[in-house]
Amino acid sequence: MIGLPANRLCCLLLLFLFVPAVVCGAPVTRTLSTVEPGAGEVFTVSLSLDGIDLGGVVETLPAGYAFAGTDHPDDRVVVRGQKIGFAVMNETRITYSVTAPASGSGDITGTWEDFLGESDGEIAASHVAVDGIETEPESGVEKPAAQEAASPFAVLAAVAALLIAGRGGRR
Template sequence: MIGLPANRLFCLLLLSLFIPAVVCGAPVTRTLSTAEPGAGEVFDISLSIDGIDLGGVVETLPAGYAFTGTEHPDDRVTVRGQSIGFAVMNDTAITYSVTAPASGSGDITGTWEDFLGESDGQVAPSHVAVDGIETAAESAGEKPAAQEAASPVAALAAVAALFIAGWGGRR
């Protein structure tokens, strides 16, 4: 059986592994001014960026939706088809505008990369539908990609480790 000091050390080690996973959220989150724009309406998309000193974000728009513009510096924006790339240099927010098509729906997806932190990930998808009407593909049974929730396993493990650490001292 592990002795009391070793037990506490083991619990602290577990906490140091799991708590950062629980505390650290996605460094890039997306907010839409509307998820149901009117036909031809221009709407805004805001990206909140946390903790990326040097990196990039690439957003991909659904078919028919068109990038309209941004106040982000021109030399740090690249547009290729439905993808918009933003160079991030100590930025905390990027807002850009999109024009909705006459009809259509889909997911705005994105990826981010932190060059200095040597990490990357996905921005949770955001669903848009012109006038709230889903396209034929979705009414035929295809569902839009769902946002994935963070796994509760890390949070439960951290709580369990705290409980064990407190329990281990009572004898």
């Protein structure tokens, strides 16, 4: 019989093996009304959600681009700087608006998490450039990328803790 620490290790290994297989389905896709907005133009971003009954989506806008509003309920949207968080409850589509700066380019990136399905992943990046003109990223852009890199570990650690806590109460 395998001891308790070995059981926990097996659970973690299975988690790391099966989560990537579940994530490959890409349940969230992003569509932009334009990838070359004019200076100051407002454009639309649509997120199509497939199979997420309860979860969340966090979108990150490039430097200079600003969140301009959404049709999503106000009590399920949080905006902090360049990040927009959406609480998802049985939605199939989220639409929001973005105002382009006078100039600039970059990627709209995002992550999703399915709380009931116990899976998460990244949304493929969507590149935007004002009037189609590419610009160099600002030096301050590097810090948020490092913070995002820590995010998947925190999610996996939380899921592992839930698994271990759930198994600990069973005898």
